[in-house]
Amino acid sequence: MLSPVIEVAGLTKTFNGVTAVAGIDFTVSAGETVALLGANGAGKTTTLSMLLGLLLPSAGSVRVLGEDMIRHRYRVLGRLNFSSPYVDLPRRLTVWQNLMFFARLYGVPGARRRVLELAEQLDIADLLKQRSGNLSAGQKTRVSLAKALINAPELLLLDEPTASLDPDTGDWVRGYLEDYQRRSGAAILLASHNMAEVERLCDQVLMMSRGRIVDRGSPAALLERYGQDSLEGVFLDIARERQGPDAPERAAE
Numbered sequence: 001m002l003s004p005v006i007e008v009a010g011l012t013k014t015f016n017g018v019t020a021v022a023g024i025d026f027t028v029s030a031g032e033t034v035a036l037l038g039a040n041g042a043g044k045t046t047t048l049s050m051l052l053g054l055l056l057p058s059a060g061s062v063r064v065l066g067e068d069m070i071r072h073r074y075r076v077l078g079r080l081n082f083s084s085p086y087v088d089l090p091r092r093l094t095v096w097q098n099l100m101f102f103a104r105l106y107g108v109p110g111a112r113r114r115v116l117e118l119a120e121q122l123d124i125a126d127l128l129k130q131r132s133g134n135l136s137a138g139q140k141t142r143v144s145l146a147k148a149l150i151n152a153p154e155l156l157l158l159d160e161p162t163a164s165l166d167p168d169t170g171d172w173v174r175g176y177l178e179d180y181q182r183r184s185g186a187a188i189l190l191a192s193h194n195m196a197e198v199e200r201l202c203d204q205v206l207m208m209s210r211g212r213i214v215d216r217g218s219p220a221a222l223l224e225r226y227g228q229d230s231l232e233g234v235f236l237d238i239a240r241e242r243q244g245p246d247a248p249e250r251a252a253e
């Protein structure tokens with residue numbers, strides 16, 4: 001059997017005595033889209049940063065594509081990628097220069113062709129000559145997605161992939177991600193505050209609260225467990241610490 005794309009065990013991060021991530025365990029398999037949900041400060045971005053090898057865990061283990069990210073992350077960094085609206089591309093470079101830079105960094109064969117192909121697909125061809133610092137928030141999100149797809153990653157980590165997109169563009173990006181996953185069989189882990197997005201895209205949801213995974217399951221299973229008809233209701237129950245009728249991990253805390 002293939003090993004999971006992500007295997008996290010006992011993962012913990014403390015910042016000067018403040019515990020941001022408190023011993024979480026989960027796996028993500030190829031072809032799966034998994035959401036990290038939780039209130040502001042729940043630990044989602046810290047978790048994504050440890051998966052990328054940008055932050056060293058205080059304890060626990062992270063394996064990505066079978067490699068230990070703490071010791072051997074350079075073996076797999078070329079096979080994953082990420083997008084976050086909160087990480088700016090170098091602002092003085094044009095969109096073209098930035099995308100070409102990342103294409104070369106990842107050793108993408110036919111870099112020019114790949115950049116033009118993504119520019120076409122993500123409807124940013126008209127922006128290629130613009131400085132990245134001059135883009136609107138929505139344009140920046142699409143460029144950041146192009147950067148994240150440049151190496152056709154087997155694992156895509158997304159921090160709020162449709163933040164600041166208008167509803168039409170947001171819907172289009174979700175469709176694009178679904179299509180990318182169908183074509184590539186990639187695994188996607190995304191942090192999102194958009195519950196409709198999570199219901200549409202995700203096979204599994206990890207509900208985080210104060211650094212812990214307090215519940216998990218498919219969107220349908222969570223709706224049933226909390227007696228809700230939308231994930232927003234489940235989110236509010238967990239954020240406000242109302243116990244669902246059958247929430248095993250919380251009961252065990």
Ligand code: ATP
Binds near residue numbers: 020042045
């Ligand atoms: P949001 O939805 O607001 O993006 P999040 O779930 O992504 O929140 P994190 O950014 O992971 O949350 O933050 C988790 C906790 O860790 C917060 O209490 C935050 O203040 C703290 N934290 C994150 N990064 C640092 C840091 N570099 N130094 C100190 N504390 C940090």
